[in-house]
Amino acid sequence: MSRFVFNRALQSALVLLVMSFVIYGLMCLMPGDPIDLMITSDPKITTEDAARLRALYGLDTPITERYWHWLMGALSGNFGYSRMFAQPVFQIIWPALGNTAILLGLSFVLALVIALPLGALAAIRPYSKLDYSINLFLFAGISVPPFWLALLLITLFSVVFGILPAGGTAQAAGVDEFWESAKYLILPIASLTIASIGGHARYMRASMIETLRHYFIRTARAKGLSPWQVITGHALRNALIPVVTVIALDFGFLFSGALVTETIFAYPGMGKLIFDAIMGNDYNLALITLLFATALTLLGNFMADLAYNTLDPRLSFKDMDA
């Protein structure tokens, strides 16, 4: 067990290291460099000044050298300053992370509560009318452009009915009453939830159909259990094992969804922060936020692996060591 955990942790750390180099390299390919940005804000800078500044900041050294320098700094806890916010990067990340955790956590739970029973229901009688209609709905769910769905929700609830705010947060609007501030979360959560139901429920349906074909289900039926008991007592748990893993592995996908949703609803989370940092040429902030997102995703996958091994008694950690 501990060896498996150690191996997987080592692997994740390695992937993170490689990704840090890749992302660092990509940052260097972004339009302009920090000195260009200084020149635009201060027209008095001459070409010689710019060259001197480039040397001073080490921008004339090769990328590997600069990366090494950055990595050593980062490992000793120095992640640099954000250009847009003029603050250390980590002071900006924490509040954004909290906001995203609320958004993702709530919509994740909500999506599971809706998707799992829906998928199981569809699987009980495959290719029946009920399955057909659920499937139609699920296909619509995976095919709808997430930003369009958000726009439709805004049109309906903010423009036509005028009952929900079109974006922002309660703090920004100066509202502190609980239910009033919760209103700001409804539309982002709804659009993120609807976007993930389709995928989750389809996994559940497929896994449940697979499980219901096993002999132990036949045995359970043969010994006289009611269909309901067979489903809840025998099939459901077994069907859930692969679904839990697949859903946990979807963490990266969830993060992508958060980026779109947060950008549209002007919700100050990690997704919007990443987008704004890239768009605003805030290299330090973009680099750290992207790495943070990658690290969180890797952590999610790591947990998924552990969960799978704990949930499925057929797999032992000994096999996984190989």
Add this chain to the structure above:
Amino acid sequence: MTTPPSQLIWRRFCQHRLAVVSAVTLILLVFISSGAPLWVSVFDLDGQTVDLFNRFQPVSAAHPLGTDELGRDVLARLIEGGRVSLFVGLIAALFASVIGTTIGLMSGYFGGRIDMVIMRFTDGVISLPLLPLLIVLAAIDLSKLGLPNAIANSENASLYRISIIVALAGWTTVARLVRAETLALRERTFVKAAQAQGATSGRIMRVHILPNLAASIIVATTLSAGNIILLESVLSFLGLGIQPPVTSWGNLLTNAQELIWDSPRLAFYPGALIFLTVIAFNFLGDGLRDAIDPKALTSDK
């Protein structure tokens, strides 16, 4: 007399009504949007001319779907946008399928350590937060990669750049499927026979394995085409994909959010078309899978 397999597949496909409807829808969409320049001259539709006296016009005979914030004809812009969106979607899907097939074939055929490394890599790509990384790729300055300025900043560059970026994210589905099938095919007698006759690995993969994979590759490509079009629209919506003045369904929606109070209609049409296209691709892929592999009917749908 036995029925040839192709006819069986065709018959099974026709039973999947939604897939047939989807195929017809897609053909119509491609037909209408690929003829964009033709419609402009025949029906006098013009999506380029700005007419500030006729902004936000409702539906009329001259403008079947009204006009946008600059007084341009919405229908003409939708058709023009569809041409770009569908072109990019299909090119990227094709590109993704070529990458996926190559990687999957290598992984499955050689097996062992190569397989392990490739599959670890594929899993890694799947698990990354792709959208943020694709945004960075879309934002990088091509001239810093050593491309001449004329190419890096040309109007069509955004078209090819987005096709490549989206394909880089979309190849994994095809790769996994091709690998799984290749693993099974590798053990079949006809492959063993070819090996015994001294055929090279490259020849066996090309002549003996690839043709047997064709059906699955078509299914996987169709299924990922939907996702690829979706991803392109997200990037264009965020202002990173197709750049104006080139129109796409995604970038038609970029302004829609600001204009939502003036004209919610403008936000509706392009998204509805993306939705229609993606769901049609998904149904078509589903129907093809059921038709080609009847076993799939009883398992995962």
